[in-house]
Amino acid sequence: MSSVQTVRAVILVSGLVQGVGYRAYAQEEASRLGLAGGVRNLEDGRVEVAVEGQRSTVEVFMGTLRTGPRLARVEALQVAWESPAGRYVGFQIWY
Numbered sequence: 081m082s083s084v085q086t087v088r089a090v091i092l093v094s095g096l097v098q099g100v101g102y103r104a105y106a107q108e109e110a111s112r113l114g115l116a117g118g119v120r121n122l123e124d125g126r127v128e129v130a131v132e133g134q135r136s137t138v139e140v141f142m143g144t145l146r147t148g149p150r151l152a153r154v155e156a157l158q159v160a161w162e163s164p165a166g167r168y169v170g171f172q173i174w175y
Contacts, residue, residue, distance in 0.1 A: 086133065088117075088162040089132075090129070090162060091128070091131070091157055092128055092129075096151075098125055100151035101149045101151065102127055104149075105152070106127070106129055109145075110141060115132065116132045116169065117130045118171060118173065119172075119173055120175065
């Protein structure tokens, strides 16, 4: 049995996170870390991130999401941990 735990996290990011390059930032950071999933804007002004990978790497990624790009002002992350679906290839910006 592997000691590496693969997880899926669905993260809702609140604050000034639309119109500031947040999705491109999330894609770049996730790709750099070798994570899979995607990111999209929500109509209520939040950004939704779905990500799969090793739990420790996903937690590092969440730290970068808290910081965001220079113009962003992240107020909160709401995280739901789920069983991985294994359906993502790479990390995409969803429209």
